Amino acid sequence: MSVFTAAADQSLCAPLPVLGKDVTVPLVTGGEVTYAALDYAASAPALQRVWDDVAAYAPYYGSVHRGAGYLSQLSTDLFENSRATVAEFLGCRADDQVIFTRSTTDSLNLLAAVVPADCQVFVYETEHHASLLPWRDARVTYLNAPRTPAQAVETLERALADRDPYGPALVCVTGASNVTGELWPVKELAAAAHAHGARIVLDAAQLAPHHPVDIAELDVDWVAFSGHKLYAPFGSGVLAGRADWLQDAEPYLAGGGASRKVARRTDGGVDVEWHSTAARHEAGSPNVIGVYSIASACKALTEAGFDNLVAREQHLVTAVRAGLAAVPEVKVLSLFGDDAPRVGVISFVVEGWNSSHFAAALSAEYGIGVRDGLFCAHPLVRTLLGSDPQEVGECGAPEAEPGERSLNAIRVSFGAGTPDEHIERFVRAVKELVSKGAQWKYRTEDGRCVPDRGAAQL
Numbered sequence: 001m002s003v004f005t006a007a008a009d010q011s012l013c014a015p016l017p018v019l020g021k022d023v024t025v026p027l028v029t030g031g032e033v034t035y036a037a038l039d040y041a042a043s044a045p046a047l048q049r050v051w052d053d054v055a056a057y058a059p060y061y062g063s064v065h066r067g068a069g070y071l072s073q074l075s076t077d078l079f080e081n082s083r084a085t086v087a088e089f090l091g092c093r094a095d096d097q098v099i100f101t102r103s104t105t106d107s108l109n110l111l112a113a114v115v116p117a118d119c120q121v122f123v124y125e126t127e128h129h130a131s132l133l134p135w136r137d138a139r140v141t142y143l144n145a146p147r148t149p150a151q152a153v154e155t156l157e158r159a160l161a162d163r164d165p166y167g168p169a170l171v172c173v174t175g176a177s178n179v180t181g182e183l184w185p186v187k188e189l190a191a192a193a194h195a196h197g198a199r200i201v202l203d204a205a206q207l208a209p210h211h212p213v214d215i216a217e218l219d220v221d222w223v224a225f226s227g228h229k230l231y232a233p234f235g236s237g238v239l240a241g242r243a244d245w246l247q248d249a250e251p252y253l254a255g256g257g258a259s260r261k262v263a264r265r266t267d268g269g270v271d272v273e274w275h276s277t278a279a280r281h282e283a284g285s286p287n288v289i290g291v292y293s294i295a296s297a298c299k300a301l302t303e304a305g306f307d308n309l310v311a312r313e314q315h316l317v318t319a320v321r322a323g324l325a326a327v328p329e330v331k332v333l334s335l336f337g338d339d340a341p342r343v344g345v346i347s348f349v350v351e352g353w354n355s356s357h358f359a360a361a362l363s364a365e366y367g368i369g370v371r372d373g374l375f376c377a378h379p380l381v382r383t384l385l386g387s388d389p390q391e392v393g394e395c396g397a398p399e400a401e402p403g404e405r406s407l408n409a410i411r412v413s414f415g416a417g418t419p420d421e422h423i424e425r426f427v428r429a430v431k432e433l434v435s436k437g438a439q440w441k442y443r444t445e446d447g448r449c450v451p452d453r454g455a456a457q458l
Helices: 048-060 070-089 104-114 149-161 186-195 244-248 288-304 306-325 355-366 378-385 420-436
Strands: 024-026 032-034 097-101 120-124 139-143 169-174 199-203 222-226 237-241 259-264 270-274 330-332 345-350 371-373 409-413 442-445 448-451
Touching: 048 070, 048 288, 070 097, 070 237, 070 288, 097 104, 097 288, 104 199, 104 222, 104 237, 104 244, 120 149, 139 149, 149 169, 149 186, 169 186, 186 199, 288 306, 306 330, 306 345, 306 420, 345 355, 345 378, 345 420, 355 371, 355 409, 355 420, 355 442, 355 448, 378 409
Parallel strands: 120 139, 120 169, 169 199, 199 222
Antiparallel strands: 024 032, 097 237, 222 237, 259 270, 330 345, 345 409, 371 409, 442 448
């Protein structure tokens, strides 16, 4: 019986049209099948609406802010209107700035570059490397993985209470884990940070595509996210929030656009007056198409209605979790437990299987694209797997042979564009691989598990 038998009675919205929904891929066992893209947590497929908007604008492309021509002026208006759209999507406060970057990683590195020199940064070991690693010039306190949302708040409060209360402090936390999909208590963590005189930045890379994000309502100081996870093409991101640290610091990149006035001095040097607006950290010619695609995605998600999208995604989450729970050999990874609210990101391991081997079989034999590895969150995945942090195991480069235990996991992720059939096929494939085994032989090549094309079918 289909895991979606009851869906018709729930009046769930249809999946949003995305690029690639009809792409077919070859199977190692013969024939072709429509590709099931279940790796949204890495990069979500672009919405068809976004692609159409970009295609309509492309003939009018022009460089922004510096051109007197019509196309440049049109592009400048589009660029700045996109900034306003993103600010509205995020519920920005009147004095917040929206800065366009390349990605979440770029956004958090930008923020790391502008924090005061004596700032103390607090980061959970459960963070994605984009949040865990940028704070090289700050005093960093790494917090142990909490096992409940309440423990997350308590851990932070204790750490903040022990710090030097006279220096600036910043807390960095994810909104939804890129490994477990679990939602973090952002509003409570923000309240704890502010009660101790600290600021907080929200990594919303996995939250914004699945759930409303409101800066003012959550009372966070900054939000960072990527366009390529928000159903837009690669190469664009956002850092939005308080302006003071951004205005007080030297530009993240020095160059045209960031500078307001540049003049030679009599001693042969150069005097520079930097912009105090978002342009201060947007040097160079910006990615206008990328920025516009983010704004288009924000509009599309808002118009579709987040309540509708969340309801349908939760139905998919329930179906996947129920399907995996029916296979005793499967262990789903979780920090906060089965009842924790989560988005469409689920990681698991399979007893007796190397995770890379299992993911390769899903792709080669069923046309299903998932991800295996440590998901750029090495400390978290190792904690969840109960392994020693020093054990060998790299993100996307398993060293075990097919069939051997690996220190990696498998991640399935989905969202607004995922059709029911992809989830049904995934659940069926997991059950068949566990009960019957792979139909093909696999080998490790360049750090990846791939079908052995010279081998016979099993």
